[in-house]
Amino acid sequence: MSLDFPTLLVVATVVTGALWAVDAAWWGPARRARAEEAAAAGSDAGTVERLRRQPTVVEYARSFFPVILAVLVLRSFVVEPFRIPSGSMMPTLVTGDFILVNKYTYGLRLPVLHTEILDLGDPERGDVMVFRYPEDPSVDYIKRVVGVPGDTIEYRDRRLYINGEAVDRDYQGRYDGEGAGSSMTGSRIYRERYGEGLDHEILLEEMGNNREVRTRVPEGHYFVMGDNRDNSRDSRYWGFVPEDHVVGRAFLIWMNWDSVEGTVRLDRIGGGVQ
Structure with a gap:
């Protein structure tokens, strides 16, 4: 499989979509649970917010996935x-x-x-x-x-x-x-x-x-x-x-x-x- 533009689009769609999905199903709930435990233990607001915050790579994946998916669909089928x-x-x-x-x-x-x-x-x-x-x-x-x-x-x-x-x-x-x-x-x-x-x-x-x-x-x-x-x-x-x-x-x-x-x-x- 050659790494031409269509292939790169498919790979980018799969990777960003997978990161977003995994975060929504597992990483996100785990982060929120840790943040709630910290809040219950009396941790300051900054610490709680830091524990709840999405990793940068997930934020990028969540932002770019819809755009990349739209380009892939339009370019492939329209x-x-x-x-x-x-x-x-x-x-x-x-x-x-x-x-x-x-x-x-x-x-x-x-x-x-x-x-x-x-x-x-x-x-x-x-x-x-x-x-x-x-x-x-x-x-x-x-x-x-x-x-x-x-x-x-x-x-x-x-x-x-x-x-x-x-x-x-x-x-x-x-x-x-x-x-x-x-x-x-x-x-x-x-x-x-x-x-x-x-x-x-x-x-x-x-x-x-x-x-x-x-x-x-x-x-x-x-x-x-x-x-x-x-x-x-x-x-x-x-x-x-x-x-x-x-x-x-x-x-x-x-x-x-x-x-x-x-x-x-x-x-x-x-x-x-x-």
């Missing part, structure tokens, strides 16, 4: 913040975006163990999904789901095919990047359409990567790709995302810090993730 470290999902997400991920759309999972305890739905084609990287589960990745179980996925001549049919796409113009996204300026923007209401933009460079693949998505797995098709290490390289590696669905950009410009990009705050 929403979790992530930061986008690369440009593999441009133009949808750019380097420096801080996003919120819905943790219950695909079901509730125990923190650290990742065991599903309540099935609420499955990833759908077109979702922007956060998952644990299959080659190193301690690392979180974010890509778009393009293939669900049973789909036949093909990528050739820099075009995506699902179940033998080319995904519709329309040319939108040239990408004009800013700050951390300026390296992709001049790339071609296309809008891909998977079906009614399922569309998003992708980037293709003039002479980009033509990593070709043809495969069938097995049960319990997903095929994912980055929207920046020529600059994304995704299922074309390392295979499928197992269902038990799914973390959640990205839905909101709550902040952006552009490290190149050294400023907050206000135009990206509050944007939805489509």
